[in-house]
Amino acid sequence: MAVTEVPRLPAGKRSHQTTRPLSLGRLRARNPEVWAPLVSLLFGISAVGYYQATSQFPFAFDPYWFMGTSRMITESGFVPYLHIPAPFAAVDTFVSIGYVPVQSIAPALLSILLGIDIVAAEQAQTTIIAALLMLLTYRCTRRITGSYLAGIMAAALLLSTPYVFARLNFFVPENVALCFFLAAFLSILSENHRPFLVAVLLLGGMAFHPRSFIFYGPILLVFWFLQRTPRTTITDLTKILIQKESLGAAAALLGTGLPFLEALRINLYYFLFVGATYTLAVSFEGQAPTLGQIDALLNLYVIALAVPAVAVLVSRWRTINPGMKGLLMWWTVTWLMFFGAPLRSFPVDRFAFYVAVPTAILGGFFVQLLVSRLPRGQAVRRRVLTTLVVIAIVAPAAYGLWQSPLRKPWVVWGPDERDAMGYLEQATVVSPSFIVFTPEYSLPYAYGILHVEFREEVIAGILRNATTVEDVRCRLSDTYPGASTFFIVLTTVSRNELGLLFPVLMLFEPANATFARPTVWIYSLDRC
Amino acid sequence: MTAVDLAAAIAGYLVVFFVPGLLWTRVLLQGRFLEPLEVCVYSFLVGLVMVSGSAFFSSFLLRIPLGQVSASGIFALLTLASIAVLAWQRDPGLLRLRWIFRGPGES
Numbered sequence: 001m002a003v004t005e006v007p008r009l010p011a012g013k014r015s016h017q018t019t020r021p022l023s024l025g026r027l028r029a030r031n032p033e034v035w036a037p038l039v040s041l042l043f044g045i046s047a048v049g050y051y052q053a054t055s056q057f058p059f060a061f062d063p064y065w066f067m068g069t070s071r072m073i074t075e076s077g078f079v080p081y082l083h084i085p086a087p088f089a090a091v092d093t094f095v096s097i098g099y100v101p102v103q104s105i106a107p108a109l110l111s112i113l114l115g116i117d118i119v120a121a122e123q124a125q126t127t128i129i130a131a132l133l134m135l136l137t138y139r140c141t142r143r144i145t146g147s148y149l150a151g152i153m154a155a156a157l158l159l160s161t162p163y164v165f166a167r168l169n170f171f172v173p174e175n176v177a178l179c180f181f182l183a184a185f186l187s188i189l190s191e192n193h194r195p196f197l198v199a200v201l202l203l204g205g206m207a208f209h210p211r212s213f214i215f216y217g218p219i220l221l222v223f224w225f226l227q228r229t230p231r232t233t234i235t236d237l238t239k240i241l242i243q244k245e246s247l248g249a250a251a252a253l254l255g256t257g258l259p260f261l262e263a264l265r266i267n268l269y270y271f272l273f274v275g276a277t278y279t280l281a282v283s284f285e286g287q288a289p290t291l292g293q294i295d296a297l298l299n300l301y302v303i304a305l306a307v308p309a310v311a312v313l314v315s316r317w318r319t320i321n322p323g324m325k326g327l328l329m330w331w332t333v334t335w336l337m338f339f340g341a342p343l344r345s346f347p348v349d350r351f352a353f354y355v356a357v358p359t360a361i362l363g364g365f366f367v368q369l370l371v372s373r374l375p376r377g378q379a380v381r382r383r384v385l386t387t388l389v390v391i392a393i394v395a396p397a398a399y400g401l402w403q404s405p406l407r408k409p410w411v412v413w414g415p416d417e418r419d420a421m422g423y424l425e426q427a428t429v430v431s432p433s434f435i436v437f438t439p440e441y442s443l444p445y446a447y448g449i450l451h452v453e454f455r456e457e458v459i460a461g462i463l464r465n466a467t468t469v470e471d472v473r474c475r476l477s478d479t480y481p482g483a484s485t486f487f488i489v490l491t492t493v494s495r496n497e498l499g500l501l502f503p504v505l506m507l508f509e510p511a512n513a514t515f516a517r518p519t520v521w522i523y524s525l526d527r528c
Numbered sequence: 529m530t531a532v533d534l535a536a537a538i539a540g541y542l543v544v545f546f547v548p549g550l551l552w553t554r555v556l557l558q559g560r561f562l563e564p565l566e567v568c569v570y571s572f573l574v575g576l577v578m579v580s581g582s583a584f585f586s587s588f589l590l591r592i593p594l595g596q597v598s599a600s601g602i603f604a605l606l607t608l609a610s611i612a613v614l615a616w617q618r619d620p621g622l623l624r625l626r627w628i629f630r631g632p633g634e635s
Binding site for chain 1: 530531533534535536537538540541542544545552553556557562563565566569570572573574576577578579580581583584587588591593594
């Protein structure tokens with residue numbers, strides 16, 4: 001029997017997966033249903049934990065932004081919601097799309113409660129989220145295909161995707177939001193819908209990254225209706241809603257959820273009417289949706305796994321289960337957005353991260369398909385063939401990950417930053433009033449430096465119209481009448497990439513810097 | 529940053545977010561069953577949003593400084609206690625530890 005064909009179920013039974021209570025009898029060491037997810041978990045924690053423990057620091061805008069916000073929360077005691085207040089910012093600054101503070105709350109809480117470093121707290125959260133992503137991918141695949149082998153293959157493929165590894169190391173809230181939305185998918189795929197559990201999970205996803213909900217929301221809705229059966233009617237839902245604990249849960253949800261919903265509203269508004277603020281980013285238009293050859297090959301390889309799986313799905317549409325149909329729709333939409341995204345100047349790695357999960361699930365599905373087609377001869381022979389198939393599929397992915405530059409995060413500032421920020425901290429102490437002006441605004445912010453200019457449109461406006469360094473100095477003096485000193489932080493990114501957008505950056509000579517390292521330069525300018 | 533520090537931080541995360549999440553998830557499940565590993569996943573995620581939500585709520589809306597962890601913690605505990613009382617009213621045995629992964633009435 002082909003794997004895609006769903007066996008007939010007894011009347012009233014909706015899923016092949018039975019949700020049984022915990023029983024010691026089920027925890028047999030030889031039961032793959034038990035050890036397969038445990039192996040996934042342990043592997044995920046080991047792989048990401050090892051990298052987190054051995055890496056110095058993640059070099060990118062996003063992690064520094066969230067670490068800076070965590071540091072601000074622990075120092076000031078208040079959670080910044082819509083505004084980063086002075087003196088943490090140059091002026092009281094509105095937080096535009098994407099930078100909601102929830103990602104920074106958990107590390108700040110842990111830092112206070114356990115007395116640990118914020119970086120350690122972020123790394124711990126990243127490690128746990130990576131493990132949960134693998135486990136959720138395993139469970140979703142297993143729930144849809146009914147095969148633990150497909151599940152564990154999907155989990156392995158997910159972690160072997162360079163983009164996933166890179167995005168995890170960015171500490172970005174999309175990582176956590178993806179966990180929440182995957183858990184919501186899993187809950188909807190379960191035997192009984194659990195409206196409030198799904199609601200909490202959706203709320204969590206929205207709280208961490210509202211824009212992700214714009215992407216996942218419609219797909220979850222389709223999933224919900226695809227899974228809907230006569231057993232869950234509006235009457236049933238009403239009965240559930242009027243129970244005491246449901247009302248209590250709803251009230252508590254509403255209380256904690258209101259700020260998150262406000263964040264969603266603001267994000268929707270900016271997404272629809274204002275647009276994402278990537279003023280400083282180099283345009284993605286015309287660029288290939290990959291960063292390196294090895295990653296391009298690897299992503300093509302993963303696509304090559306998924307395409308035949310989709311072909312099988314399409315050819316057997318009538319016999320496959322609703323979950324797989326929903327997955328196919330998800331896959332199609334994500335890839336359409338993935339290839340369409342560069343045309344809209346949107347960072348494509350974000351979509352690569354989104355698309356990695358359904359692709360991994362389909363990869364696992366394809367493995368299951370191949371294994372089920374193996375000759376049903378002797379058990380030993382079949383196991384050997386299965387092992388060979390698994391190695392043939394996972395080995396190239398694992399090799400690609402190992403060779404990929406994305407195994408380490410996108411290096412922006414490099415190892416000199418700590419010295420540079422140490423210098424800046426000392427220099428700003430003796431300066432009565434100062435402004436830190438840098439295209440890499442989150443770098444000093446992460447180190448707790450005050451008076452950082454965050455408004456990208458202001459930074460871009462000054463740099464775009466300036467023709468000389470002197471011109472920059474005078475424009476800064478006009479913009480900040482109360483400041484006596486301006487510290488300008490430039491890095492290799494400023495020179496090599498942002499210099500293409502703002503040529504004046506190329507005019508800052510390294511010889512004139514008050515602090516110079518191979519990757520970071522700091523200039524101190526007085527008023528004009 | 530050593531592996532020991534990271535392990536301690538991971539353990540801290542699990543304790544702080546898993547325990548409240550376990551209670552919340554148990555209530556939200558309303559007596560339905562899940563696989564134990566799924567309960568663990570849901571517990572951590574639900575705890576993450578609930579504890580963070582409580583801190584967010586008390587700090588941003590009620591203007592209680594997050595630095596005073598006790599204030600945020602008390603708010604979170606009050607929220608947890610209220611939901612626990614609601615759950616206990618329906619089934620006094622609901623919150624027993626051995627029923628965390630089981631439905632009420634299951635032996």
